[in-house]
Amino acid sequence: MPLTLVPTPIGNLEDITLRALRVLRNADLIACEDTRTSSVLLRRYHIAAPLVPFHLHNEKECLPRLMEALRAGKSVAVVSDAGTPGVSDPGWILLRSALDEGIEADVLPGPSALLPALLLSGLTPHPFLFLGFPPEKPGARGELFQSLRGVPWTLCFYISPHKAERQIAEMAEAWGDRRAALVREISKVYQESIRSPLSGLLSRLEQGLRGEMVLVVEGHVPGDEGEDAWKAEADALHAGGATVRSAVETIVARHPVAKNAVKAYLLSLRSLNLKGLNGNGDGSA
Numbered sequence: 208m209p210l211t212l213v214p215t216p217i218g219n220l221e222d223i224t225l226r227a228l229r230v231l232r233n234a235d236l237i238a239c240e241d242t243r244t245s246s247v248l249l250r251r252y253h254i255a256a257p258l259v260p261f262h263l264h265n266e267k268e269c270l271p272r273l274m275e276a277l278r279a280g281k282s283v284a285v286v287s288d289a290g291t292p293g294v295s296d297p298g299w300i301l302l303r304s305a306l307d308e309g310i311e312a313d314v315l316p317g318p319s320a321l322l323p324a325l326l327l328s329g330l331t332p333h334p335f336l337f338l339g340f341p342p343e344k345p346g347a348r349g350e351l352f353q354s355l356r357g358v359p360w361t362l363c364f365y366i367s368p369h370k371a372e373r374q375i376a377e378m379a380e381a382w383g384d385r386r387a388a389l390v391r392e393i394s395k396v397y398q399e400s401i402r403s404p405l406s407g408l409l410s411r412l413e414q415g416l417r418g419e420m421v422l423v424v425e426g427h428v429p430g431d432e433g434e435d436a437w438k439a440e441a442d443a444l445h446a447g448g449a450t451v452r453s454a455v456e457t458i459v460a461r462h463p464v465a466k467n468a469v470k471a472y473l474l475s476l477r478s479l480n481l482k483g484l485n486g487n488g489d490g491s492a
Contacts, residue, residue: 209277210305212298213284214291214317217419218394220251222318228252230315234284236276238269240297244288261285266297273301277310289419291319295339295365320393324421325363327400328388331426335361341374348374352381359426366422372412378424379405379468383437386425392418406465437462441469445476 211230216222231237231254238261239245245258261269276283285298292298293314305312325332336355341364342348355362366374371389379385382405389401389408397418401411405424437458444454451473458469 208313209282209310210312211284212292212314213286214315215248215286215289217289217318217320220248222394224317227315227317230284235281236283238273238283238285240287245286262297266300270301274304277305320421321363323393324390325423327390328423329402330361330423335363337363340365352378356382357427361426362424364422366420368417368420371420375405375408376467379465380471384464388423389420391420409465409467437464441472445473
């Protein structure tokens, strides 16, 4: 097979398949996300094939070289640092280009963080919706979270440790304090599954958590109006002149919702009021 996307272990090097090892041994070139990371795996299994750096920052520049090799009849294997390449890692642009030119390609089954995390979450595994990493820009992220508010399917995200607290707080603001699970370091020594409402995950994150993470969140439950209830109370407290701090304490004591979500919502109300005052509240310039 000229082009093969090869899944690699996400933590435990014993999780690679026999077929994956055979493809890597027979490859003329191995396109890898980080040569240092891939070299550890290849040395473990005594594989010596030329490595070509192929990552999100150079894939467009490297693409012509890899396509030239494929056109010349060479076999190219693509690996990421961990898991299946091409989804949230490099590989898709090369696969698409090869298929467009009629070059045969294959994707091997193998390790992925998504399905173990989904099952370990204890939430309904089907149907589910995988969304990769949330958008970097706050506006795009907010739009995405709002668009998912009524989706009844279990939601799965890859999430960066240093962004997790902020992004989970935004989810809680958009969806309420849903059941969720944060599954980290899958197949590694310190693997952990934290099953909790979003507010509980925020509390754990405040204590400091590291490692590769998958977030699984319960979908919308029809008839669950808990979010509307606490937001209605927040509107009333805000209109009555309550401070943000006192309103947050009141609402959290009465509703299963994260403090950060309530605070963000109240601050957004205050921001809207300020904009209205600056505009004289009547649409005039």
